[in-house]
Amino acid sequence: MHLLPSTSWPQIVIAVLLASDVLMSIRPLTFIQGCLDGVKLPRDWWWVLLVVKTLAIVGLLVGIKHAGIGFSANVGVIVYFLCASYAHIRARFLKQEFWINCLGFLALAIAAFIISFVA
Secondary structure: OOOOOOOOHHHHHHHHHHHHHHHHHHOOOHHHHHHHHHOOOOHHHHHHHHHHHHHHHHHHHHOOOOOOHHHHHHHHHHHHHHHHHHHHHHHOOOOHHHHHHHHHHHHHHHHHHHHHHHO
8 A cells, every 4th residue: 555646547537526516506507405404504603514525625636745634535535435425324415316316426536546556
């Protein structure tokens, strides 16, 4: 296992996808509102998700050149989407948003970690 990514493209892909998610969440699109309401996340806390995802983006990109930062950021993204998956299951909100967005991001984050830090 490496603390610097052996290849940086998976980290860049995850960062770009998270950035698009952040941009769509500033004024949440209908499907994002439905997702957050579906898991019963109070609207007063929606801004926290933007901060967490933005910090993850910064960590993923800075971590391309600085040992340990991208590794930690990638693990953080995996944990974030594991927690999001748990929130969906707990709320029994298992619609399309769960299967595509939540589990899709989780699978991509795990794949990026394996390609960048394990392989």
